[in-house]
Amino acid sequence: MPAAEVRGVVLEAGKIFDPVKEAETVGVRGMIPEEGGKALARHRLDDNCERQLSNAVNVAYSMSYTFHAMSSFFRRDDVALTGLGKFYIKRSTAEREDALDLSRYLLRRGGRVKLMGLCQPKMNYDEPSKGDALYAMELTVAMEKLQYEKYLALSKAAEEAKDMELQDYVCTKYLHPQVKLIKKHSEYVSQLRRVGKGQGTYLFDRVLKSKMK
Template sequence: MLPPRVAPAAAAAAPTYLAAAASTPASVWLPVPRGAGPGAVCRAAGKGKEVLSGVVFQPFEELKGELSLVPQAKDQSLARQKFVDECEAAINEQINVEYNASYAYHSLFAYFDRDNVALKGFAKFFKESSDEERDHAEKLIKYQNMRGGRVRLQSIVTPLTEFDHPEKGDALYGELPLFCRSL
């Protein structure tokens, strides 16, 4: 047997997506595509045509396992899931390594860009290298924040500022910080 139809006036007053009929608590308004006419009201009935009303919806009971994964402390991030503390510490260490390398490259850029040294090709290379290392650090910071970690920056080591050497020359002595970084 088909469910009873609703009068056109009642159908026009009810929204087309979902509405409950006022007649019984177990009635449901079934949506229909726009322009296809009125929807239908269905009722759940058991033996003896009684309305079934024993359905209990408890969403928090169903989600209790997932809710236990949500951190309760205010200082913890909601995005942090399966992100081990050792991984967070390693990323923070790498961020600081990248910033120190950027600072050393920037020092080399400043030295080779001076008017009495005048090695513009070297200066350009070290400027680009400094920018690249800083970009690496910024990408790691974004990743750390995306995963719910905390970025902990340390102080940057002061790099050398004079790279002139009477025997080795400027360029070879300037290569020393690059070699030390690769170790």
């Protein structure tokens, strides 16, 4: 049986992979950087994917910050929609956990996490036609849709870089749940539009709170 050549490595006949020989041929040094400051684990992580992952971390933190602000508003004693207050602090915690998970993933892949500044959340709850709860929930749907676009951009970057592992991670962990979140929040918008401000919103808030116990 003739010897086989795989990726420039001459292997014994009938063999398809010799890890030691191949690692030596591609250069162990090439695979594992020796210079300080470079991640040893980094393997096939595209620069654009690294950037987009870092952006996703910052987007999740910004969402968390905004939901925190919303929760603080609904928990005010002159607003006292405590169901929404609880709902938004849970959303805030969930987004912060997503930010941490994305950071951990990026570090696992040998990337670097670059945290940016957060914008002060500025909301206008006084819009007379909607009322505070509907205004907040409509804003939430819009923000979740924007976040979906960011995750989609990350998934597209992974596709372009042929990084199937990253694509699978984004799709399973972020795109699928994001679709469910958009649907759930859209239903809340419909319910708030149906019940109106005042007593209707108060009842919506009570039901929301009872569901979270």
